[in-house]
Amino acid sequence: MWWARLLNVISGLLAGGVAASTTSYESIATVTVGAGGSTSISFSSIPSTFKHLQIRAITRDTDTGGFGLTTTMNFNGDTGANYSWHWLYGNGSSAAANSGSSATTTALGWTTGTAGTANTYAATVIDILDYADTNKYKTNRLLYGIDLNGSGGVWLSSGAWRSTSAVNSITLNQTTKFAQYSSFALYGIKG
Amino acid sequence: MAAGSTYTPIATTTLGSNQASVTFNSFSGYTDLVVAVNGTMSSTGNFYVQFNGDTSSNYSVTEMYGDGASAVSARYSSQTYAFCGLLGTAQGNAILNIQNYANTSTYKTFLARGNYPSGYVIARVGLWRSTAAITSMTFAQASGFTFQTGSTFTLYGLASA
Numbered sequence: 001m002w003w004a005r006l007l008n009v010i011s012g013l014l015a016g017g018v019a020a021s022t023t024s025y026e027s028i029a030t031v032t033v034g035a036g037g038s039t040s041i042s043f044s045s046i047p048s049t050f051k052h053l054q055i056r057a058i059t060r061d062t063d064t065g066g067f068g069l070t071t072t073m074n075f076n077g078d079t080g081a082n083y084s085w086h087w088l089y090g091n092g093s094s095a096a097a098n099s100g101s102s103a104t105t106t107a108l109g110w111t112t113g114t115a116g117t118a119n120t121y122a123a124t125v126i127d128i129l130d131y132a133d134t135n136k137y138k139t140n141r142l143l144y145g146i147d148l149n150g151s152g153g154v155w156l157s158s159g160a161w162r163s164t165s166a167v168n169s170i171t172l173n174q175t176t177k178f179a180q181y182s183s184f185a186l187y188g189i190k191g
Numbered sequence: 192m193a194a195g196s197t198y199t200p201i202a203t204t205t206l207g208s209n210q211a212s213v214t215f216n217s218f219s220g221y222t223d224l225v226v227a228v229n230g231t232m233s234s235t236g237n238f239y240v241q242f243n244g245d246t247s248s249n250y251s252v253t254e255m256y257g258d259g260a261s262a263v264s265a266r267y268s269s270q271t272y273a274f275c276g277l278l279g280t281a282q283g284n285a286i287l288n289i290q291n292y293a294n295t296s297t298y299k300t301f302l303a304r305g306n307y308p309s310g311y312v313i314a315r316v317g318l319w320r321s322t323a324a325i326t327s328m329t330f331a332q333a334s335g336f337t338f339q340t341g342s343t344f345t346l347y348g349l350a351s352a
Contacts, residue, residue, distance in 0.1 A: 023196045024196075024198075025196070025197060025198035025349075026195060026196050026197065027195050027196075027197050027349075027350060027351045027352040028352060029352050030222075030351040030352050056222075056223055056288070056290060056349070056351075057290075058290050058291050058294075058297065058300060088255070088262070089255065089264075090253065090254060090255025090256075090262075090263075090264025090265075090314070091253070091264055092253045092264055092265065092266030093264060093265070093266070094263075094264050095255050095257075095262035095263055095264045117298070117318075117320075119296070119297050119298045119320075119322060120297075120298050120300070120318060120320075121290075121291075121297050121298070121300055122300065123288070123290040123300040123301065123302050123316065124302075125288055125302060143288075143302050143304065143314060144302075145253065145300070145302050145314070145315070145316025146253075146300070146316060147251050147252060147253045147266075147300065147316045147317060147318040148251075148318070149251040149268050149269060149318060149320060150251070150266075150268050152251075152253045152266070152316060152318075153253060153316075154253050154254065154255050154264075154302075154314050154315060154316045155314075156255075156314055180296075181294065181296045181297055183291060183294075185222060185223075185349075185351035185352070187197070187198075187349070187351075
């Protein structure tokens with residue numbers, strides 16, 4: 001039987017130490033910012049075929065000042081006061097907490113611009129759970145950080161979007177611009 | 192939108208004896224790397240990562256942790272290695288996210304969560320001030336503590352569309 005031979009081949013490959021690739025975590029799209037910078041980036045037409053979404057990004061901004069809160073996120077173009085968030089963060093000398101309610105966006109974290117260490121980017125991993133479930137408001141969690149060899153911070157954050165709509169687009173915003181080489185990758189996780 | 196399966200297991204090291212260090216040096220073709228460390232160490236302490244064998248003062252870390260009594264933040268600047276996890280004689284784990292590890296236009300930033308249920312929970316951001324693509328990484332402990340038999344180090348690669 002051809003299928004039995006195929007199974008044997010696969011079994012042999014695995015026994016030989018070849019890593020099995022998983023099909024439960026898929027790359028959906030990537031945006032990398034070009035030389036002119038960008039005030040926002042968007043993922044649109046997000047398929048509803050996954051269970052969860054994950055965004056993995058590195059970001060820098062074009063602010064001429066220091067290091068500050070500049071990066072936020074909206075879903076489905078909604079800029080109403082439908083967001084809330086909580087942070088736990090450390091700035092290198094103390095840990096503190098902050099929150100926002102009835103906000104018009106979800107706060108992600110601080111980043112740096114031209115006044116910060118050259119070539120240095122914040123990193124973040126954002127998980128958006130049950131993004132297509134029309135029976136739930138949408139919650140997300142993130143780990144976010146930037147280290148500038150003398151300043152910076154690390155964040156654990158939760159966020160909520162009070163909507164039962166399936167998330168079909170995500171916009172990340174900058175108060176100035178995302179700088180060149182900032183990169184955003186969207187992944188889908190199957191359930 | 193393009194799509195493709197990823198989060199590929201690249202290598203796993205399961206220690207058959209106590210070891211002072213573990214190195215991964217064969218990975219390419221991905222956007223991000225994830226390392227999962229799960230195990231014990233001969234004594235409780237932070238362990239570190241160095242990239243591409245660089246032992247110069249090109250590393251820095253900002254961390255936040257809870258020890259069961261208080262929440263604390265600390266920073267380590269211009270270090271010869273970057274703390275990335277904490278283990279001890281009880282079981283613990285650490286997950287590292289090394290973002291855009293092959294981007295030759297940026298310094299390399301990693302995010303780490305350290306989970307040591309007997310004492311600490313930690314979030315860290317680390318910086319390696321180099322634009323070189325990461326081609327190897329070594330995990331070790333500055334005071335010579337050893338990773339114990341049975342500890343596992345698993346490297347995954349994530350390729351974005």
